[in-house]
Structure formats: structure tokens, C-alpha cells
Amino acid sequence: MGTKNTYHQAPDSIAAPPPGCPVHGTWSPLDEDYLADPYPIANRLRDQHPVFYAEELGHVVVTRMSDIESVFMNPDVFASTNVQDPLFPLADGATGILGAPDFDPVAVMSNRSEPDHARIRAYTRLGFSNRRLRTLEDYMRERATALLDQMVSNGSPAEYVGALAFPLPAEIVFRFIGFPPEDDVMIKSWCGNRKAFSWGQPTADEQTQIAQGMLDYWRYCREFVASRRDERADDFTSELLNAHDADPDPANGTGISYREVESVVYGISFAGHDPVTALLCNTLRCLLPRRDQWNALCADPSLAAAAVEETLRFESSQISWRRVTTRQTTLGGIDLPAATKVFLNFASANHQDDVFEDPEVFDIRRKTASRHISFGKGIHFCLGAGLARMEARIALELLSARLPSLHLAPDQIYEFFPNITFRGPDALHLMWDDEAAAP
Numbered sequence: 001m002g003t004k005n006t007y008h009q010a011p012d013s014i015a016a017p018p019p020g021c022p023v024h025g026t027w028s029p030l031d032e033d034y035l036a037d038p039y040p041i042a043n044r045l046r047d048q049h050p051v052f053y054a055e056e057l058g059h060v061v062v063t064r065m066s067d068i069e070s071v072f073m074n075p076d077v078f079a080s081t082n083v084q085d086p087l088f089p090l091a092d093g094a095t096g097i098l099g100a101p102d103f104d105p106v107a108v109m110s111n112r113s114e115p116d117h118a119r120i121r122a123y124t125r126l127g128f129s130n131r132r133l134r135t136l137e138d139y140m141r142e143r144a145t146a147l148l149d150q151m152v153s154n155g156s157p158a159e160y161v162g163a164l165a166f167p168l169p170a171e172i173v174f175r176f177i178g179f180p181p182e183d184d185v186m187i188k189s190w191c192g193n194r195k196a197f198s199w200g201q202p203t204a205d206e207q208t209q210i211a212q213g214m215l216d217y218w219r220y221c222r223e224f225v226a227s228r229r230d231e232r233a234d235d236f237t238s239e240l241l242n243a244h245d246a247d248p249d250p251a252n253g254t255g256i257s258y259r260e261v262e263s264v265v266y267g268i269s270f271a272g273h274d275p276v277t278a279l280l281c282n283t284l285r286c287l288l289p290r291r292d293q294w295n296a297l298c299a300d301p302s303l304a305a306a307a308v309e310e311t312l313r314f315e316s317s318q319i320s321w322r323r324v325t326t327r328q329t330t331l332g333g334i335d336l337p338a339a340t341k342v343f344l345n346f347a348s349a350n351h352q353d354d355v356f357e358d359p360e361v362f363d364i365r366r367k368t369a370s371r372h373i374s375f376g377k378g379i380h381f382c383l384g385a386g387l388a389r390m391e392a393r394i395a396l397e398l399l400s401a402r403l404p405s406l407h408l409a410p411d412q413i414y415e416f417f418p419n420i421t422f423r424g425p426d427a428l429h430l431m432w433d434d435e436a437a438a439p
Contacts, residue, residue, distance in 0.1 A: 007105035007263060008098070008198065009082070010090040014058035015341055021060060021334050022049040028056035029320065029343070029420040030201055036416065038319055038423070039360075042348035051332035057087070057420075059322070059343035060336060065355045065373060067332045068344045071323055072377035075114060078323040080380055082341060084111045084198050084267075085322075087420065091204035094211040102222075103215050105263040110380060116250070117379065123243045123256050124264060127176075127236040128383055133390060136176065140394050144168055148398055152432075157409050160281060160428040169276035169391055176387075177265055178228060178235030183220075190217035191269060199419035221266045225258075237265055268384075276388045278317035278424020279308070280395050285428065286311050286362050287396075288408045293364050297396065298404040304396040307364040308389055313372035314362045319347040320421045321376060343420070349373050405433035 017023050027045065028034070034041050045052070046063035054061050062068055071078040084107070090098075097103075108120050144164065151163040170188055171181070179187060190213045196202040197210045225237060232238040240261045247255035287294045287307060297303045323342040330336065350372045351359040357368075375382035382388075399406060409429035416423055 007107050007111065007267065008084055008086065010086045010088075010095070011058075012089060014088070015339075017053035017055070018060065018334065018336050018340055021336075022052040023055055024049070024052050024061075025055045027054055029054075030056075030418055035418055035423075036414075038347045039351050042319075042345055043351055045345070046348040046352065051334045054343065057343060059341045060331075060334070061343045061345055062331065063345045063348040064332065065349040065352050068346070068349050068373055069377055070331065071342060071344060072373075072380065075117075075379055077326055077329050078342060079113050079326050080117075080323060081107065081111050081113055082324045083322050086198055088201055090211075091207050093204060094207035097208065097211040097215055100215055103218055104259070105218055105266050106259055108260050108263045108267060109383065110267070114379070115253070119250060119254060120256060120260055120264070121379075121383070122254075123240060124268075124383060126243075127239055128386065130386075132176075132236075133386055136172065136387070137390060137394070139175065140168070140172055140391055141398070143171055144391075144394055144398055148402060152402070156434070157429050157431045160284065160430050161277065161426065164395065165277045165280040165428070168395070169273035169280070169388075172276075172387070172391060173269060173273045176236050177269060178233055178237045179224065179269075187217070187220070187269065189213070190220070191274065195274065195417055195419040195422055199421045201418070217269075218266055221269075222262050225262045225265055236268075237261070240264060275317045275422050275424075276384075276391050278422055279311065279388055279392050281424045281428045282315045282317055283308060283311045283392055283396055284399075284406075284430070285408070285414075285425070286315050287364075288406060288430075290362060293362070294400070294406075295404075297364065298400045301397045301400060303364055304393045304400070305389065306366075306369065307396055308392040309369040309372070310362060310364050310366050311392075312374045313350045313356065313366075313369045314359075315423075316346060316350060316372065316374040317424050318374050318421055319423050320345055344373075346373050403432045407431055 042063065045061070050064045050067065052061055062071060109117065109124060112120060147164040147168055151158045171184060174184055174187060193210045193213065196206060197214065202210060225241070228237045229241055232241065240256065244256050244258055244261050248257065249255050250257050287297065297307055321344045323344065325336050325338055325340040325342065327338045328336065353359050355371060375385040409431050412429050414425040415427065417426060
């Protein structure tokens with residue numbers, strides 16, 4: 001885990017604040033009150049100091065939309081190489097496991113700098129083409145319908161994460177990659193705690209357990225890619241291998257290496273489903289308490305896409321991202337030395353009142369909702385944004401048509417997995433009237 005293009009690079013220590021930068025000595029995005037509801041706190045932080053150093057995190061925090069966009073649009077100055085890295089130094093047990101000679105995924109997409117990022121993205125973008133998304137849409141709708149049928153047949157109340165919001169995105173991305181259905185449960189178990197490793201603060205024992213799962217999963221990915229090398233199919237992995245066969249040497253400025261194919265498969269399986277689970281839940285947490293908007297959606301299913309977009313702004317499944325400076329620069333009037341770690345606070349920017357009118361109001365008819373920053377911007381704009389939007393839209397269309405009486409179970413207390421970036425409830429309990437529409 002120590003070479004330049006390794007997939008995960010743990011820090012040796014927490015960085016010191018840049019000279020002259022305002023310092024917040026107590027706030028952390030891992031605080032319990034921030035995990036429970038980040039938006040009021042994020043707004044206060046933005047109004048106090050648009051750019052400041054968070055001592056507990058070891059990052060400079062950027063809170064305004066214009067500054068965050070500037071970071072995204074200047075990738076030569078603000079590199080993405082740290083986005084998959086653990087926040088804090090690793091314990092010896094985890095370091096030992098991940099030091100296995102065969103644990104060698106390389107940075108490929110979200111955490112690879114130019115020009116290699118553009119080279120690899122040219123191949124991965126083809127996998128997320130509109131053609132392939134259209135071929136997946138029927139399967140998405142079929143699987144979502146089957147899961148919804150089962151949820152309804154089990155009766156009200158239901159726990160939505162287990163019933164639909166977790167299995168649907170996982171199955172979609174696993175079929176997209178080509179993983180066989182019989183491996184789903186095993187793969188899900190390996191992916192489950194990646195949030196803690198890269199974006200949380202797990203204990204030493206937890207780190208060891210997560211590290212072993214990551215090693216096992218990497219080995220699985222390598223074996224799976226090897227199997228596809230010998231027997232191709234109509235899936236994303238086979239497309240990458242076809243591209244590798246056609247141009248296997250990245251040294252010429254194009255091409256994709258075999259190790260990069262393995263690493264894309266390793267990385268995309270988590271990114272392609274866990275944040276989408278959160279998005280599926282967050283849409284309902286926003287809509288169901290606001291019966292006028294839920295009823296409007298039930299009456300007009302074409303509002304589903306707009307409801308997803310407003311959820312991405314108002315209650316995003318991704319509330320931050322990270323960057324690191326490649327050289328000395330100035331941002332928001334603050335001088336940042338090279339190697340400064342930067343925390344981009346989407347929660348504050350998506351609720352900024354000079355960007356969005358009445359930002360604390362959830363409105364599925366908001367014309368400017370797509371101005372949100374939740375999928376990033378520029379060359380690293382989220383590759384799976386279209387897939388996530390499609391899954392959330394289909395789920396809303398099916399739920400609103402089938403269960404117009406759907407509502408949140410009363411008095412439930414939401415728990416959020418402690419991490420700095422991805423936000424959705426661990427469980428979501430739903431209820432509906434007994435006269436739910438038949439399938």
C-alpha cells in the first residue's frame with residue numbers, strides 16, 4: 001500500500017493546518033450530531049468560515065459551491081488521488097493483511113490523475129453508454145417489481161433496506177459486471193464495510209476484519225477476470241478485456257492493462273451499489289412525510305426523475321468528497337501548500353441560499369435542482385450517475401403506482417453508518433394500507 005498508483009494509501013499521520021488558515025478545533029463530520037443531521041451544522045460552518053482547517057479531520061474544509069466547483073474544474077491543482085484512502089493511519093493488523101504480495105489493485109478511476117484517468121475512463125465510459133443502460137432498464141424494472149411483490153406479500157410494515165433498497169442496486173451492478181447470482185451474498189459481505197475503511201474511523205479489530213474482506217474480495221475479482229479472459233460474455237468485464245486485447249499497453253498513451261481491468265472491477269462493485277441504496281431510501285424519507293408531493297407523484301409518475309434530482313440536492317446520498325493539492329495554490333482567499341488534503345462539503349453547498357432559493361424547502365418542481373454538486377463536476381463527474389438516477393426513478397415509479405398509501409412507520413429513529421461521505425439510513429420502516437394494489 002505504499003507505491004504511487006496503489007488503490008488505497010493510508011496516511012502516516014494527521015496533517016498540520018496551513019499557515020494563516022482558520023482552525024476549527026472540535027468539529028468533525030464523524031460527530032454524532034453531524035451524522036444525524038449534517039445540514040444545519042454545515043450551513044453554520046459555511047457562514048462562519050467558507051474555508052477552514054478541521055483539526056479532528058486533518059483536512060481543509062471547503063463549503064461554498066463556487067469554491068468546490070473551482071476545485072473540481074482544476075484537477076491539475078487539486079488531485080483526486082486520495083479519495084479512496086483511509087482517513088487515519090492503519091493499525092498493524094490491517095497493514096499486515098493488506099501487505100500480502102498479491103494485494104495489488106492499482107488506482108484507476110476516481111483516484112487516478114491525468115493523463116491516465118482519461119485513458120482508462122475512455123474504456124469504462126463505453127460500459128455506461130446509453131445503449132447498455134437501456135438494456136439494463138428492463139432488468140431493473142423486472143427485479144424491482146419482483147422485490148416489491150415480495151415486500152407487499154409479506155405485509156405491512158416492511159423494512160425497505162432489506163426488502164428492496166439494498167438487494168436491487170447490488171444485483172444490478174453485479175449483473176452489469178458479470179458476477180454470477182449465486183455469489184451475491186458473499187460479494188455483499190465483502191463490500192459491506194468499505195465505508196468504514198476509506199471514510200470512517202474503525203477500531204483496530206474492525207480494521208483487521210475489513211482488511212481481510214478486502215483481500216478476499218480482491219482475490220475473487222482477480223479469479224473472476226481470469227475466468228472471463230478464457231470465456232467472454234455480454235458484460236462489462238468482457239468489454240474491458242476485449243479493449244485490453246485490442247490495445248494492451250498503456251505506455252502508448254491509449255490501451256488498458258490487465259491489472260487495470262482487474263482494478264476497475266474491484267472498485268466499481270462498491271461504488272455502483274452502496275450509494276444507490278442510500279439514494280433509494282433518501283427519496284422516500286423526503287417524499288413520504290410531504291404528502292402533497294407524494295400525492296403529486298402518484299398522480300403524475302413523470303415527476304419521479306425530478307423527485308430524484310431534488311433528493312440529490314436536499315438529502316444527498318453523498319455529502320462530501322476529497323482532494324489533495326499538487327502544488328501551492330490559493331482557494332477562497334486561503335493559501336494552501338502542496339499536499340494539503342481538502343474536504344469538499346457538499347452538504348453546505350447544496351443548501352447554499354445564494355445558489356438555491358429557499359434551500360431548506362424540499363420541492364420536486366424546483367427548476368434548479370440539477371445545480372447540485374452531489375455527483376461532482378468536470379473530468380471526474382460520477383461515471384454511474386445515470387445508472388443511479390435510473391434505479392431511483394424506477395423504484396419511485398413502481399412504489400407510487402403500487403402503494404399510494406405508503407408512509408413512514410411512526411417514531412422510528414434513523415441510524416447512519418459513521419463515515420464522512422455516504423449518507424443513508426441503515427434501516428427504513430414503511431407501512432401501507434391493507435388494500436395495496438395487486439401486482
